Amino acid sequence: MLPFTAEVFFSFIGRYNAAIWPLPVLGWLICLAAAGLTLRANGATGRVIAGLLAVAWAWTGIVFHQFHFSEIFFAAPLFAAAFILQAALFAWIGFFRTTSLHLQSDPVGGAGLGLVVFALLGWPVVDWLNTGEWQSVRLAGTTPAPTVLFTLGVLLLAEGRPPLYLAVIPLLWALLGGVGAWVLQAPETTSLPLAGIGAFGLMIWKSRRTSATFPRE
Amino acid sequence: MPSSRIEFSRRRLLASVPAAAAAAALPRAAAFAATPGLRRAIPKTGVEVPAIGMGTWITFNVGDDPQLRAQRTQVLQTFFDMGGGVIDSSPMYGSSEEVVGHCLGQISDTASMFSATKVWTWLGMSGPSQIEESRRLWDVDVFDLLQVHNLLSWESHLETLLEQKSAGRIKHIGMTTSHGRRHEELETIMATQPIDCVQLTYNIVDREAERRLLPLAADRGLAVIANRPFRQKQLFHMFSHTPLPEWAAEIGCANWAQFFLKFVISHPAITCAIPATSRVDHMRENMGALREPLPDKSMRERMARYIEGL
Numbered sequence A: 001m002l003p004f005t006a007e008v009f010f011s012f013i014g015r016y017n018a019a020i021w022p023l024p025v026l027g028w029l030i031c032l033a034a035a036g037l038t039l040r041a042n043g044a045t046g047r048v049i050a051g052l053l054a055v056a057w058a059w060t061g062i063v064f065h066q067f068h069f070s071e072i073f074f075a076a077p078l079f080a081a082a083f084i085l086q087a088a089l090f091a092w093i094g095f096f097r098t099t100s101l102h103l104q105s106d107p108v109g110g111a112g113l114g115l116v117v118f119a120l121l122g123w124p125v126v127d128w129l130n131t132g133e134w135q136s137v138r139l140a141g142t143t144p145a146p147t148v149l150f151t152l153g154v155l156l157l158a159e160g161r162p163p164l165y166l167a168v169i170p171l172l173w174a175l176l177g178g179v180g181a182w183v184l185q186a187p188e189t190t191s192l193p194l195a196g197i198g199a200f201g202l203m204i205w206k207s208r209r210t211s212a213t214f215p216r217e
Numbered sequence B: 001m002p003s004s005r006i007e008f009s010r011r012r013l014l015a016s017v018p019a020a021a022a023a024a025a026l027p028r029a030a031a032f033a034a035t036p037g038l039r040r041a042i043p044k045t046g047v048e049v050p051a052i053g054m055g056t057w058i059t060f061n062v063g064d065d066p067q068l069r070a071q072r073t074q075v076l077q078t079f080f081d082m083g084g085g086v087i088d089s090s091p092m093y094g095s096s097e098e099v100v101g102h103c104l105g106q107i108s109d110t111a112s113m114f115s116a117t118k119v120w121t122w123l124g125m126s127g128p129s130q131i132e133e134s135r136r137l138w139d140v141d142v143f144d145l146l147q148v149h150n151l152l153s154w155e156s157h158l159e160t161l162l163e164q165k166s167a168g169r170i171k172h173i174g175m176t177t178s179h180g181r182r183h184e185e186l187e188t189i190m191a192t193q194p195i196d197c198v199q200l201t202y203n204i205v206d207r208e209a210e211r212r213l214l215p216l217a218a219d220r221g222l223a224v225i226a227n228r229p230f231r232q233k234q235l236f237h238m239f240s241h242t243p244l245p246e247w248a249a250e251i252g253c254a255n256w257a258q259f260f261l262k263f264v265i266s267h268p269a270i271t272c273a274i275p276a277t278s279r280v281d282h283m284r285e286n287m288g289a290l291r292e293p294l295p296d297k298s299m300r301e302r303m304a305r306y307i308e309g310l
Helices: A006-020 A023-037 A043-071 A076-096 A107-131 A144-155 A168-184 A191-209 B008-014 B017-024 B027-033 B066-081 B096-106 B124-138 B154-166 B183-192 B213-220 B234-239 B246-251 B256-265 B280-290 B297-309
Strands: B039-041 B048-050 B086-088 B114-119 B143-148 B170-176 B197-201 B223-227
Touching: A006 A023, A006 A043, A006 A107, A006 B066, A023 A043, A023 A107, A023 A144, A043 A076, A043 A144, A076 A144, A076 A168, A107 A144, A107 A191, A144 A168, A144 A191, A168 A191, B066 B096, B066 B280, B086 B223, B096 B124, B114 B124, B114 B154, B124 B143, B124 B154, B143 B154, B143 B197, B154 B170, B170 B183, B170 B223, B183 B197, B183 B213, B197 B213, B213 B223, B234 B256, B246 B256, B246 B297, B256 B280, B256 B297
Parallel strands: B086 B114, B114 B143, B143 B170, B170 B197, B197 B223
Antiparallel strands: B039 B048
């Protein structure tokens, strides 16, 4: 049972967006830039993408969960810790590993692209249709659900063996988020957990299918 | 019940036109409150409270939204207008304590309030600061009741509560559980510890507490606050599609809320039930249970059999 209603949750999203305005747009643009970089295939852009994802997860963990969501939900600090850990993982990837994250011309890549597009464009539309208020729309880069979906989509674009350890926290959050959405009777009741399970499943399948190690330059 | 609010004159000054307008818009509520409602005494101190209180889980966790806060102020105003007293909250309930404090600041007469909150933290050493934060949010100097929420680290928190009671900063000490959990542990605490009150789940379908806890509370002179009297609206989902039985009018029940609440508060060991609502109309229905007659033992059995038969 959640300690708030759907009405209160989306009211909170509206006030959060207003409090950090215009950063929701900037966060979305950061994710859009990361998506654009996946069209290039080299390790340097992979580091930049990882760095941009680190920023998105760090912001969502610290500002959204710890500073704002904790006002209405006692579990928010735990989510903050998980998001900060995920940000640290992406930062480590960006600094110390070469990562090729670019659009693959295969079904896994297609699924990844689909998730990326849905997180950037589809999710805000769904929120707007659900609430009727653009202020309460959740955008990738500064709110958890679309950031998680976007991340899962990008991870599906990894060349070679996918980095499964980078998908654990997004998967767990997608499952938790789905439970929360079910309690609130919010639209993402099925889309979040399905995306999480589906993306993780595809990554496992691809990992078993490919014999190549994670590429190094 | 005298108010335990600090800066009482500031509260009067802050009493707002919207609050007065809300009260003026509720003539039935004002007339209702003219007749004293059912009151129960806390056995250890003799302090009396109305038998229907108000919970704040989910319902008052509305954050900074000014519209939602204004609406909750109307709910709270109705509560007081209709003879309410016990307000129960907790740091676990998000912004509920802050919103309660805000709403109280908008209402001119809160003299009947019985402030009941909880301490909810793993670390015993964090208890005093959390309780102090609750005082700040409620804007009270003395809590009428401070409870250990879901028995979390109760041993260390009980020490703190006993100290604060000795210092006059808390009037009563309590322990809470919900959903029928940890009844054995609560029973041990009730039998051995110097507390004044317990809070537990009790309603017309969740009657486990009748077996041991309610008789023990009566024996030990402990007040009992019943949470989840509607099982978090589930009782309405289960039964409200069925018409109220005609004989419900014999006990003054005009709706299912009053039927469920009167069952709860008619148990002799129950001091108060704390239904939660975010709606003025539902608050009116709930507070309508604060009137005689209450079901006697045979009527209670009839009510329980009726529900079992549905």
